[in-house]
Amino acid sequence: MKVIKVDPEKCTQCHTCDLWCGIEIGSETKELNDAIHDTPQPVPRVHVEGNNFPLHCRHCEVAPCIDACPNGTMRRDPQTGLVYVYEPTCIACWMCVMVCPFGIIAPSASFHAAVKCDRCRNMDYPICVDVCPTKALVLEDREEGATWYGYAPKRSF
Amino acid sequence: MDFIHRKTADLAVEHFLKEASEKEISLAWDRYEGSLPQCGFCETGLNCRDCLQGPCISHPFRDENKVGICGKNKDILGAHSFVRLVVQGAMGYLDQLAGFAWDVEAGEGSPKRKKEAEKIVADTKAMFGDGASEVMGKFPKTLISDWKAKGVYPKGLAGELFKVSQKLDGGVGNVEDLLLWAFKGALIGCAAQMLQGRLKAAVFGDTAPKELEVNLGVLHKETPIILLYGHFSPLLKQKIVEVARGEKVGVLGVCTDPFVPPFSVAPVTNYGSQEIPMMTGAVDLIVTGDQCVNPSLAELAKIWKIEVVPTEVLMRGDLTSFAKEIVERAKQAFEARSEVSTDIPKVKESAVMGFSAKDIDANKVVKALAGGKIKGVALLAGCNNVKFTQDQEITSLARELLKKDVFCISEGCASVSLAKFGFLNPKQRDAHCGKGLSGLLSSLGKSVPAVVDLGSCENSGVTDFLLSMASAGKKQIRDFPMVACFPEANRTKAVARAAWTVAMGIPTYFWPFLPVTGSQRTVAALSGFCEENFGARLHVVTQKMEYKEKADLLMKSLEKKE
Numbered sequence: 001m002k003v004i005k006v007d008p009e010k011c012t013q014c015h016t017c018d019l020w021c022g023i024e025i026g027s028e029t030k031e032l033n034d035a036i037h038d039t040p041q042p043v044p045r046v047h048v049e050g051n052n053f054p055l056h057c058r059h060c061e062v063a064p065c066i067d068a069c070p071n072g073t074m075r076r077d078p079q080t081g082l083v084y085v086y087e088p089t090c091i092a093c094w095m096c097v098m099v100c101p102f103g104i105i106a107p108s109a110s111f112h113a114a115v116k117c118d119r120c121r122n123m124d125y126p127i128c129v130d131v132c133p134t135k136a137l138v139l140e141d142r143e144e145g146a147t148w149y150g151y152a153p154k155r156s157f
Numbered sequence: 158m159d160f161i162h163r164k165t166a167d168l169a170v171e172h173f174l175k176e177a178s179e180k181e182i183s184l185a186w187d188r189y190e191g192s193l194p195q196c197g198f199c200e201t202g203l204n205c206r207d208c209l210q211g212p213c214i215s216h217p218f219r220d221e222n223k224v225g226i227c228g229k230n231k232d233i234l235g236a237h238s239f240v241r242l243v244v245q246g247a248m249g250y251l252d253q254l255a256g257f258a259w260d261v262e263a264g265e266g267s268p269k270r271k272k273e274a275e276k277i278v279a280d281t282k283a284m285f286g287d288g289a290s291e292v293m294g295k296f297p298k299t300l301i302s303d304w305k306a307k308g309v310y311p312k313g314l315a316g317e318l319f320k321v322s323q324k325l326d327g328g329v330g331n332v333e334d335l336l337l338w339a340f341k342g343a344l345i346g347c348a349a350q351m352l353q354g355r356l357k358a359a360v361f362g363d364t365a366p367k368e369l370e371v372n373l374g375v376l377h378k379e380t381p382i383i384l385l386y387g388h389f390s391p392l393l394k395q396k397i398v399e400v401a402r403g404e405k406v407g408v409l410g411v412c413t414d415p416f417v418p419p420f421s422v423a424p425v426t427n428y429g430s431q432e433i434p435m436m437t438g439a440v441d442l443i444v445t446g447d448q449c450v451n452p453s454l455a456e457l458a459k460i461w462k463i464e465v466v467p468t469e470v471l472m473r474g475d476l477t478s479f480a481k482e483i484v485e486r487a488k489q490a491f492e493a494r495s496e497v498s499t500d501i502p503k504v505k506e507s508a509v510m511g512f513s514a515k516d517i518d519a520n521k522v523v524k525a526l527a528g529g530k531i532k533g534v535a536l537l538a539g540c541n542n543v544k545f546t547q548d549q550e551i552t553s554l555a556r557e558l559l560k561k562d563v564f565c566i567s568e569g570c571a572s573v574s575l576a577k578f579g580f581l582n583p584k585q586r587d588a589h590c591g592k593g594l595s596g597l598l599s600s601l602g603k604s605v606p607a608v609v610d611l612g613s614c615e616n617s618g619v620t621d622f623l624l625s626m627a628s629a630g631k632k633q634i635r636d637f638p639m640v641a642c643f644p645e646a647n648r649t650k651a652v653a654r655a656a657w658t659v660a661m662g663i664p665t666y667f668w669p670f671l672p673v674t675g676s677q678r679t680v681a682a683l684s685g686f687c688e689e690n691f692g693a694r695l696h697v698v699t700q701k702m703e704y705k706e707k708a709d710l711l712m713k714s715l716e717k718k719e
Contacts, residue, residue, distance in 0.1 A: 015216060019197045022218035032197055033674045033699035036217035044218050131194045 001081040003059060003142045004119065004129060008052040010136035017054050017128035017137060018044035024127040025120065040110035045117035046128050047104060054128065054137060057104050057117040059083045065096035065105060065116075074114075077121060084118035087111075161186055165547035167577055169373040169504035170430040176500075177436065182460065184432050185451065189543040201675035202238030203231055207325050215675065227327065235676025236335035237325050239652075239683075242671070243339040244322050246653025247346030249388075249448055251315070253615060254281060254353040256390045256469075261360060265476050266392045273359040281352055287313030292351045293344075297627050300634065300661070307690050309341040309660065311348065318345050332678050333686050340691075343656035347620065354616030357391060358513075361418040364612075366512045366604065371576040374505030375409060375423045376439040381491035383483065384425065384434060385410040386454065388615065389446030389468040391417050396480035397444065398422065404484050409434075412449035412540070412570060414613035416511045427573040428647070429541030429548070435461055438499040442487035444468055449540065449570070449648065461497055464490045508581035510572060510610040514621035517609060519629035521600055522564060526630075526637065530593035531564045533638035533715035534626075536619060536663070537608065538654060539646035540570035544669050548574045550644040550704060555580055555589075555608055557708035562591035563715065564598075565608045568619050572610035574645075580608040614650060623661065635662025635692035638715040642666045644707070655695060659683075662692040664714045666707070670699045 026042025027035035035042055047055045063083050066074045073090045076083050085096075090113040097105045097114060106115040120126040129137045164186045165171055177184050183191075198204040198214040205225050206212045213225030215234055224230045229237065258281040260266070261274055268274035284290035289312050293301070304310035311317050321342040324335055358364070376382060383406060385394060391414065398420040401408045410422035411431050425434045428449055434440055435457055442464040445454060458465045464486050473479060525531045535558050541547050551574045558565055559580075567575055579585045587595050589607040598605045611618030627634050641658045643651050646667060655665045673679045674697060684694035698710075 014196065015198070015214060016194065016196065018218065019216070020194065023197070026218065031699075032201065033670065036197075036201060036203075036675060037677055041220075042218055133194075133196075 001059070001142050002119075002139050004056050004126060005138050005140040006053055006056075007136045007138070010134045011048075011052040011054060012134055012136075013048055013050075013052060014133065015048050016131050016133055018046050018048055020127050020131040021046050021117075026115075040108075043106050043108050043111065043115045045104075045106075045115065055102060055104050056128070057083060057119070058102060059119065064099040064101065068095040068099040070095060080121060082119050082121045083116075084121060085114050085116055087113045090114055161190065161543070161546070163546045163549070165430060166549040166552065167372075167426075167430060167547060169502045169577075170426065170433050170547065172502050173433050173436045182436075182457070185429065185453070185543050188453075198675075200672055202235045202672035202679075203675035205229055205234055205237065207237070217675070232332050232676040232678045233330075233335070235673040235679035236332045236339075236682075238672045239679065240321065240324055240335055240339045240342070242649045242652040243342050243346075243656050244318065244325075246649035246651070246656075247318060247342045247349070249648070249650040250346040250349040250353070250614075250653065251285075251318070252447070253388050254349040254356070255285070257353060257356060257392070258282075260390045260392045260476070261356065265390075266360060266395065268360040269362040270359045274356060277352055277356045277359055281356070284314040284348065284352070287316050290314060290348045290352065292355065293348050295351065295624055297624070297633065303691075304344070304660070307337060309337050309344060311341050311345045314345045314348060318342055332676070332682050336679070336682055336686065337690075340656055340660045343653045344660060346650075346653040347617075347657040347660075350614070351617040351620055354612070354618065354621070357616055361391070361395070363515075364416050364418055364511050364513060366509050366516055367416070367421055368507060368509050368604070369415060369421060369423050369576075370505045371424050371508050371573060371581075372505045373426060373434060373437060373502050375425055376434065376437050376501045377407065378439045378499045378501065380405050380407050381441045381487045382407045382409060382439055383487045384408075384440050384443045385413045385422060385446075386431065386443055387412055387446035387450035388414075388448045389444075390476070391615070393468060393476045393480060394422075395420065396476050397483055400477075400480045400484045401487070404488065406484050406487050413446065414615040416612070421511075424573045424576070427541055427548070427570045427577070429543065429645075432457055435463055437501050438497045439501055441490040441494055442466060442483065444483060448650070462490070462494050506577055506579050506582060507584075508576035508579075508610075509583055509604050509606050510576065510581060512605075512609050512611055513616070513618050514611070514625050517601060517605075517611075517622060517625075519622065519625040521597065523626060523630040525564070525593070525597040531562045531597055532593075532712070533640065534564045534566065535711060535715075536639070536641040536658070537565055537567040537571045537575070537644070538569060538619075538641065539643035539651045540648060541574065542645045542647040542669060545645045547645075548577065550668065550707070551575065552578045552580070553704035554642065554644050554708055554711070557704065558711065559589045559594060559607050560591050561708075561712060562593040563712075564594060566611050566619060566622065567608050568611055569614040572608075572613075575608050576610070581606045581610055614654070620661075623663075633662060633692075638717075639663045640666070640711050640714045642707075642711055644668050659687050659693045659695045660691050664693045664696065666696045666698065666710060666714075668698065668707075670697050673697060674699055 216222040
């Protein structure tokens with residue numbers, strides 16, 4: 001499974017990743033000059049908040065959001081292992097928002113859905129990695145089930 | 158975030174691009190691609206570095222980050238972005254004028270019309286102090302009283318430019334007020350350009366249109382070659398050419414005024430490809446002024462062992478000995494570089510350049526407009542921008558406009574772009590123009606080309622021509638079907654120029670889009686508010702469009718006035 005690795009030493013908090021995430025993923029036009037004036041305001045999936053660390057969804061092996069979701073809206077792609085929101089069935093109950101340990105799921109009142117990073121699963125390359133000017137974000141292979149403490153937890157589906 | 162598909166439309170330049178990539182020499186286009194994606198906040202004017210608490214941005218997608226630390230919101234940021242560009246651009250014109258005027262005052266050179274030159278220097282001094290410049294009085298009275306009513310008519314010019322620059326540092330104001338200050342700043346630049354043009358005529362005598370050869374083919378390997386880059390004192394330029402003539406050293410120019418009467422320096426190429434002439438191996442020494450000179454030249458010069466002499470240094474000495482030193486160093490460099498191989502493409506085009514307002518009979522133009530022979534007047538200006546295929550936008554637009562019987566005038570680097578493609582060659586005139594326009598041009602003179610070059614950005618040929626149009630037609634400038642277009646702009650000077658063109662009442666299209674688009678209110682004010690106040694809009698176009706669509710936009714804007 002490929003995950004986004006963040007190097008805080010390289011991050012300059014320039015906000016280029018969340019700007020382009022909002023444009024490319026959050027807007028319909030995908031054009032800078034149109035997206036910045038969109039209403040409702042596009043919701044970026046990556047958050048740069050103060051600590052030189054652009055925060056993305058970690059696509060946890062044991063994902064509390066999947067377990068908390070009452071109707072199977074929060075899903076895992078069996079091929080890639082990526083966790084995503086199936087928007088048509090989202091009832092905006094914000095259970096996932098409550099349980100996410102990283103606080104990266106945005107409760108979007110205007111879109112009536114939970115909005116989170118799906119690591120651009122329908123694209124060749126995540127947009128944030130593509131635009132990062134200092135290469136603080138890179139796409140890396142993570143071995144299936146690998147953890148630093150040596151055993152693989154049971155993956156949540 | 159667009160990568161460049163085709164770098165240039167100029168085949169002579171393209172010849173060297175392959176060599177550059179083989180030798181891994183990075184040129185402007187490579188550096189542009191390396192900088193992608195460019196900062197979206199800067200591109201849309203949603204950023205600010207005006208104090209040390211920042212840098213601040215107004216994040217379009219984060220509610221907690223919509224205003225800067227001092228409270229600048231996106232509208233203020235957008236307007237400030239415009240003010241900043243205009244101030245810097247106006248300073249460019251003022252600096253050119255100052256450098257020249259102080260040299261004249263110091264007794265360098267011997268002015269042809271001494272009294273007039275002294276008067277202009279005095280006028281310049283008054284303008285730099287607190288007094289109004291007399292040159293602004295050349296504008297029609299109604300326009301001046303209009304400007305006074307809006308508060309944009311500049312009085313003590315430099316004093317007011319300080320004020321404009323301080324608008325960036327704080328204070329409370331709305332977008333519209335800020336824009337009016339920007340227009341005031343731009344008009345100061347306009348006055349400076351007019352003074353510089355007049356001072357040049359007083360010192361060197363009037364210029365006449367002259368046939369020049371343009372493009373890389375003008376280089377040769379037989380004698381040492383000095384290349385003049387950018388803007389510096391015309392008196393130094395004249396001295397260099399004078400000394401070089403005696404020593405059989407060739408002097409050519411890039412992004413510099415080609416006319417220093419009685420001499421002229423042929424333009425080798427234009428802004429976008431300013432690094433290319435060095436790659437021919439035929440250049441021995443470059444003299445670099447300020448403004449349109451890429452700092453990259455210094456590193457590239459090392460590859461071909463080219464001497465670099467900056468003119469705008471703190472201690473320069475007197476002009477004659479400096480010029481002699483430059484020519485001497487060029488000769489030494491020529492000897493030292495005898496083993497450097499040369500590759501000069503045989504591409505050159507003949508062009509008649511350097512018209513001034515008096516060379517074009519405004520009465521005939523006004524009559525042709527009234528009689529419907531021509532559909533309007535279009536000003537083509539601006540240099541090159543790496544975001545567009547070099548020269549492609551401007552030449553395709555010119556081609557479209559000429560076919561549709563629009564009288565095209567051009568200025569500065571835009572003229573060199575057009576000259577490279579034969580638009581300034583009188584022999585090709587009828588091939589480019591529609592019937593009505595062809596008739597007008599041939600009545601204006603035998604050697605008038607399809608596009609009329611009204612001089613570089615160091616003289617105010619265009620403004621003077623507009624003034625003579627207004628007096629010939631007994632109309633306000635804004636009442637003529639006129640449009641200005643900057644198809645490949647890149648300098649802050651172009652922004653200031655666009656601003657004062659709008660202030661005169663000429664609708665202006667500017668590409669690429671100005672970094673104000675983060676604020677819809679600023680974009681709207683540049684069109685709606687400007688239309689109310691000056692009778693013309695500054696169009697900020699964000700949609701990507703082909704040259705045909707652009708030409709249609711320009712035509713529509715001309716039709717509105719008819």
